[in-house]
Amino acid sequence: MVQHRGRPFRWAIFGTGSVARKFTLDLRCLGGAAEARIVASRTSENARRFAAGLGVAEVAPDYAAAARAEVDAIYIATPPALHEAHAMLGIAAGKAVLIEKPIAADAPAARRIAAAAEEAGVFCMEAMWTRFQPLPEAVRRVIDAGKLGELRGFEARFMGANKPDLDSSLFDPERGGGALLHRGIYPLSLARYLLGEIRTTQATSRIGGTGVDEDTALIVQHASGAISTLRSSLRAAGPDGAVIYGTDATLYLDGPIWRPTGARLVPTVPAGAATTGPRRFEAFRESRRGLQLSGLLSRLRRLSGRGQTRISAPFDGNGYHYEAQAVMQAVSEGHIQDIRMPLSESIEILQIIDEARAPKAAGV
Template sequence: MDRTVRWGIIATGGIAATFTADLQELPGAEVVAVASRALAPAKEFAGRFGIPRAYGSWDELAADEDVDVVYVATPHSAHRAAAGLCLEAGRGVLCEKAFTLNAREAGELVGLARSRGSFLMEAMWMYCNPLVRRLVELVRDGAIGEIRTVQADFGLEGPFDAGHRLRDPAQGGGALLDLGVYPVSFAQLLLGEPDRVAAHALLSPEGVDLNTGMLLGWDSGASALLSCSVTADTPRTAAVTGTAGRIEFPPGFFYPERFVLHRAGREPEEFTLGQAGSGLHGMQYEAAEVMRALRAGETESPLVPLDGTLAVMRTLDAVRDRIGVRYPVDLS
């Protein structure tokens, strides 16, 4: 149960570097290979992190029998291809979010993994954070009663020029898939897939969303007011309010180090991570969950279930439908 888990990394950008740095601090984790679409960046990345093998193609890494699981850190427009290649080769996969460009692609990856008995998980690190897990426990145990509202936002000031991937429909550009996936995932972690979706957005000349507001509704009477932006630096906070109290997350709700529980007639209760100054970035929790699942012979994580990932992708599709954002892949 404590065997070494051998990792491969696809892509060499900032998120890959952050994940690899955290991964190398985990006992029992070994990064054995990295791949890019060109050899030079793969070699540079390998040298920076002391990784023994560098590949100039994804196919070479997928074929490496020494790799147990691959972290796919490409832009989300390449997730379907990169993750599918690794699953076909028998590798487990941890795939960054947004999981794919649309729910159809997500369903294809999930179907492939399940048909082959291969491990697959969305890299929704928020779900694996100990404080977010504690939030789920408190809500489940009735600490705030029945949920009535969820509020969450994630916005960056920008601006991003017309040549940036965030402005390119072919690359899944816009605020929704890069940033909006967090507020939507936060709400659905607590309430499941919504019964109704409404949305409004400011679109770029290229046809991607620059600023999006979402109102999700459930038959229980609960609602979620969510927003994302690549034109405004929002607070990046979240709150869950129930019939008996509320829980508030300060800025950075998707990688929290603290939250506060408010209940009528009681002093506020603060919950903290208690690991300040560790030097890690918070991505070690999802990596540890992947390793736990692999050692246990599981093909899905109960913390980040594939059915939940599919439900989030359906909601993101519904939001895009409401605001009129189409990607070329939607037509294929």
């Protein structure tokens, strides 16, 4: 990648948690075109430890000082409740901002961030890194080529078993905790990216002892009529992967929803095709032994991959550098948004989450 104005693109890092570490580490995949120049944290000790471990040149005394530093962009990986304030610091300083998901704690805050960035004429984007990885982009091309036929639905989940802990931002309502904001936003954003605008939403949540949603299920209908079913949890583990249903084929995404590792396109078998045949075999087909044989043959077909098309899009590093590269390219070209993750969609997705979380506030 070409360097920015003949020098490395300089990043300020806000926050020193695991996500900030992953982002900073993956800048190395850009071959010297980018560097983490300065880091800020809520404590100077955290910032010094982060800088020493990851080779960051400077430690800022506070977030405001980091925003004023000689950098080209700010990566904000602080708790969601702080995103608006930290984004405004960067925007006021005229710096491009890449804000970890969710872009803000709620849709009104996201609108304020978007308005400020537009008025200042600076780049601003939610760091939904999945959209920038090679595989989801390859899947989008398959869909756009019509290989699935008419899209009918999408299923995905992001679930993990955690112990309730107010010291963790996952479970702290004051810091923007909850299954939807931390996990459900991934399948929801991917559903929006792959199947288009969302028109209606139904949500069911289970609220935990700390006051955040610990389990949430969403059913959303897209403008096309396709229906997505999405699940997120802080308390229960679930299987990886996602599925896109079409009239002509089904597409299976392998691996975790936030970083899928591969995909399989399986042509649709017309309903009833597997049971056609001479009537004299009907009794055997419907017997215990016949059904066992049918199941075995189905598993063998899946294992052999017969009729399937494999979609592979390997990448270096851990996948974070693609969103960094998107910011760097946009800034170099004078753009203030990226069409893969426009601010209008970040606001739309947060509006859906706000509505899904509304019954909790009403005591339902």
